[in-house]
Amino acid sequence: EADIYQTPRYLVIGTGKKITLECSQTMGHDKMYWYQQDPGMELHLIHYSYGVNSTEKGDLSSESTVSRIRTEHFPLTLESARPSHTSQYLCASSEFRAGGQETQYFGPGTRLLVL
Amino acid sequence: AQTVTQSQPEMSVQEAETVTLSCTYDTSESDYYLFWYKQPPSRQMILVIRQEAYKQQNATENRFSVNFQKAAKSFSLKISDSQLGDAAMYFCAYSFGNEKLTFGTGTRLTIIP
Numbered sequence: 021e022a023d024i025y026q027t028p029r030y031l032v033i034g035t036g037k038k039i040t041l042e043c044s045q046t047m048g049h050d051k052m053y054w055y056q057q058d059p060g061m062e063l064h065l066i067h068y069s070y071g072v073n074s075t076e077k078g079d080l081s082s083e084s085t086v087s088r089i090r091t092e093h094f095p096l097t098l099e100s101a102r103p104s105h106t107s108q109y110l111c112a113s114s115e116f117r118a119g120g121q122e123t124q125y126f127g128p129g130t131r132l133l134v135l
Numbered sequence: 136a137q138t139v140t141q142s143q144p145e146m147s148v149q150e151a152e153t154v155t156l157s158c159t160y161d162t163s164e165s166d167y168y169l170f171w172y173k174q175p176p177s178r179q180m181i182l183v184i185r186q187e188a189y190k191q192q193n194a195t196e197n198r199f200s201v202n203f204q205k206a207a208k209s210f211s212l213k214i215s216d217s218q219l220g221d222a223a224m225y226f227c228a229y230s231f232g233n234e235k236l237t238f239g240t241g242t243r244l245t246i247i248p
Contacts, residue, residue, distance in 0.1 A: 062226075063242070112180075123185060124182075125182075126181070127179070128179045
């Protein structure tokens with residue numbers, strides 16, 4: 021399995037709390053991604069980064085924010101959690117290659133439940 | 136915009152038999168990449184197989200092989216000698232250049248003992 025880590029793996033939290041989901045990778049990959057996925061459903065890209073100090077919003081609108089201060093670290097923050105944020109959040113990374121192609125490596129995911 | 140379609144939300148197969156999962160995509164590009172990812176229940180998503188569009192030869196990885204039909208924009212995954220550990224969600228994905236992946240909606244594969 022790839023060297024990409026997510027913490028916490030499971031989180032139950034009350035409405036209105038601020039949370040940060042951690043993602044780190046030790047492969048030196050430039051590109052990192054956050055996906056939101058309801059159980060057994062498709063993946064929705066919510067944020068991505070092509071390198072340090074680079075962040076972009078994905079295809080699915082999200083109230084979360086991300087930062088990329090270090091290559092290996094790509095945390096996702098929810099300032100005020102709501103029950104609608106209940107989902108699984110997957111982090112992924114890939115290597116930038118001239119000419120294209122990217123094999124994305126996924127973390128184990130964080131299952132978030134907002135009460 | 137590129138789209139990836141997986142028309143089979145669920146599939147099942149008897150253990151040791153062969154199953155084929157379908158995927159079609161839409162693109163105007165000629166040189167791109169296609170992937171099949173596997174997501175076992177409560178486990179990490181992993182890459183199963185990858186195909187480069189400029190290669191005519193179908194990719195294979197042990198029991199997993201693809202049928203890549205470029206003109207038809209079809210990219211099916213064949214799993215031979217199905218095993219219980221093959222039970223998972225399977226996602227087809229497309230990538231062009233260094234752009235982000237476009238995923239299909241997934242197919243849930245059940246293995247019947």
